[in-house]
Amino acid sequence: xxxxxxxxxxxxxxxxxxxxxxxxxxxxxxxxxxxxxxxxxxxxxxxxxxxxxxxxxxxxxxxxxxxxxxxxxxxxxxxxxxxxxxxxxxxxxxxxxxxxxxxxxxxxxxxxxxxxxxxxxxxxxxxxxxxxxxxxxxxxxxxxxxxxxxxxxxxxxxxxxxxxxxxxxxxxxxxxxxxxxxxxxxxxxxxxxxxxxxxxxxxxxxxxxxxxxxxxxxxxxxxxxxxxxxxxxxxxxxxxxxxxxxxxxxxxxxxxxxxxxxxxxxxxxxxxxxxxxxxxxxxxxxxxxxxxxxxxxxxxxxxxxxxxxxxxxxxxxxxxxxxxxxxxxxxxxxxxxxxxxxxxxx
Numbered sequence: 001x002x003x004x005x006x007x008x009x010x011x012x013x014x015x016x017x018x019x020x021x022x023x024x025x026x027x028x029x030x031x032x033x034x035x036x037x038x039x040x041x042x043x044x045x046x047x048x049x050x051x052x053x054x055x056x057x058x059x060x061x062x063x064x065x066x067x068x069x070x071x072x073x074x075x076x077x078x079x080x081x082x083x084x085x086x087x088x089x090x091x092x093x094x095x096x097x098x099x100x101x102x103x104x105x106x107x108x109x110x111x112x113x114x115x116x117x118x119x120x121x122x123x124x125x126x127x128x129x130x131x132x133x134x135x136x137x138x139x140x141x142x143x144x145x146x147x148x149x150x151x152x153x154x155x156x157x158x159x160x161x162x163x164x165x166x167x168x169x170x171x172x173x174x175x176x177x178x179x180x181x182x183x184x185x186x187x188x189x190x191x192x193x194x195x196x197x198x199x200x201x202x203x204x205x206x207x208x209x210x211x212x213x214x215x216x217x218x219x220x221x222x223x224x225x226x227x228x229x230x231x232x233x234x235x236x237x238x239x240x241x242x243x244x245x246x247x248x249x250x251x252x253x254x255x256x257x258x259x260x261x262x263x264x265x266x267x268x269x270x271x272x273x274x275x276x277x278x279x280x281x282x283x284x285x286x287x288x289x290x291x292x293x294x295x296x297x298x299x300x301x302x303x304x305x306x307x308x309x310x311x312x313x314x315x316x317x318x319x320x321x322x323x324x325x326x327x328x329x330x331x332x333x334x335x336x337x338x339x340x341x342x343x344x345x346x
Contacts, residue, residue, distance in 0.1 A: 032057065036153040040146040042075075044083055044132040051146050055155045056127035061118035068158035069116060071128045072151075074109040075144040077102045082288050084133035085144060091116050091126040096330075097337055099226065102132075102144060103288045107152075110293075112224070115341065128155060164215040164344065192252065192317050193230070193324025195243045204327040205315040205340045211264050212309055216344030219301040221275075223256050223315045225294045226337040227285045231323040236290070244323035249287045251320040253280035256296040256313070256340075263308035270307035273298055282320065291328070293337075300345065313340050 040052040050056075051073065059067065073087040082101040087110045089096055098110045116126065132144045146153045190204045191197075205223055212219065229250040230237035244250075256275040262268040275298035285292035296315065303309060319325055328337035 031159075032157045033150070034155055035150045036146060036148040039148050040130070040153075041143045042130045042132050042146065043140055044134040044138055044142040044144075045140045046131055046133045048088065048129045048131045051128045051130050051153060054148075055153060056125060057155055057157050058123060058125040059157065060121075060123045061116075061160065062121045063118055064163040066115055066117045066161045066163070068156075068161070069114040069126050070111065070156040071113075072109060072111045072154050073128060073130055074107050074147045074152040075102060075130070076107045076147060077105045077142075077144050079135060079138075079142045080104055081135045081138075081142075082290070083135045083138070083142060083144065084291070085110065086131045086133070087112065088129040088131070089114055089126065090129055092124055096339065098293055099291045099337070100293070101288055101290045103286075107147060109152075113222075115343065126155070126157075128153070164213050189228070189326045189328045190317070191230070191237070191241050191324060191326050193241075193243055193250075193319040195230075195241050195324050196319075200319040202317060203314045204317040205313070205330065205338060207313050207340055209261070209310055209312050210342065212303075212311070212344055214309075218303065218345045219258070219298075219311070219342055220345060221256065221258050221298045221301060221313055221340065221342050223296040223313075223340040224338060225254055225283075225296070225315060225317065226291060226328040227252060227283065227294060227317075228291050228326040228328060229285045229287060229289075229323045230326050231287060234290070237324070237326050241324055241326070247287055248322040249285050249289065250323040250325040251282060251284045252325045253282050253318040253320055254294050254296060255280040255316045256298055257316060258298055258301050259312045259314070260304050260307045261310040261312065264310040266308065266310075271304035273301050280316075280318065285325075311342070313342060315340060 034054045036052050036054045042049045071089040085102045086097050086099045089112045096112055098112050102108050192202050228236050230242045231244050231248050232242050232246040258273040259269045260271045262270040275296055283294040330336035330338040
C-alpha cells in the first residue's frame with residue numbers, strides 16, 4: 001500500500017449525535033456504505049483496536065484520483081464514569097483522531113470525513129480503529145461497545161473523483177489547510193485564555209495560500225476544531241496553561257474566515273467570507289466531556305468580482321469563560337485532531 005495525501009472534511013453540524021448522521025449523500029450520489037456486522041467490545045487499555053468487519057474498505061485509484069470517506073463510530077459504555085473514546089480513521093498509516101469523554105452509559109457517536117488523494121496508481125485501504133482510555137481507578141476490564149448496524153458504526157466511500165486538470169468532468173479540486181504546527185508556541189496545540197502567551201484570541205487553524213484552478217466556480221470550506229478544557233489538575237495541558245477550578249469546562253467563540261486576496265501575489269485581502277455570517281459560534285466543552293470537536297462550514301463561497309483567484313483560510317478562536325482552552329494539533333497531510341479542508345464545486 002502507498003501512503004496518500006488526505007484531508008478530513010468536517011460535518012456541517014456543530015454537535016454530533018446518533019440521530020444526526022443522515023447527510024452522507026451530500027457530496028456524491030453514488031456511495032459505497034459498509035457497516036459493522038456485529039458489536040465490538042473495546043476494553044479500556046488505551047490500545048488501538050481494529051473495530052471489525054465492515055469498517056475497512058480497500059480500493060484502487062489512479063494517480064491524482066480521489067475518494068471521499070466518512071467514518072462513524074457509535075459506542076455504549078458498561079460504566080457511568082467518564083472514559084475517553086478515541087475514533088481513528090486511518091488510511092495506510094495516515095490518520096485523524098476524534099476524541100471525547102464518553103459521559104454515562106448511553107450510545108454516543110463520533111465521526112470524521114476524508115478526501116483521500118492517490119499519489120500514485122495503487123491499491124489503498126482505509127479503516128476505523130477505536131481505543132478507550134481507563135477511568136480513574138479502573139483496571140482495564142471496563143469497556144465500550146461499538147454498535148453494529150447502519151447509522152451506528154459504518155464507513156462510507158464516494159465514487160472516484162477525477163482531478164480538475166484532467167479531461168474528465170465533473171471534477172473536484174481540494175487542498176488541505178490545517179497547518180497548526182507553523183506556530184512556534186508548542187507542538188501539541190494552540191492555547192487561548194488568560195494563561196496563554198497568545199492571550200484570549202488566536203488563529204488556531206491558519207493554512208497556506210492556495211490558488212484554485214480555472215475549472216472551479218465556487219468553494220466549500222470546512223473546519224473541525226478539537227477543543228480541550230485546560231481545567232486545574234488535568235494532565236492534558238501544562239500546569240502553566242491551566243485556569244479555572246478543577247470541575248469546570250471551557251467556552252470559546254469560533255469563526256471561520258475565507259480571505260480572497262487581491263491577486264495571486266498580493267498580500268492585500270480583497271474580500272472575506274465569514275462563517276457563521278452573523279457572528280462567532282459559541283462552543284463549550286464541558287468538564288465531563290473534556291475534549292470536543294466543533295464543526296464549521298462555509299459553502300458555495302463565490303469568487304468575488306475584482307479579486308484574484310487566491311485564498312487564505314483561517315479559524316479564529318477566542319476564549320470566553322472558565323478554563324483556558326487548547327485546540328489540539330493538526331499536521332498537514334499526516335495526522336492530528338483538527339483540520340480545515342477546501343474543495344471546489346463541480
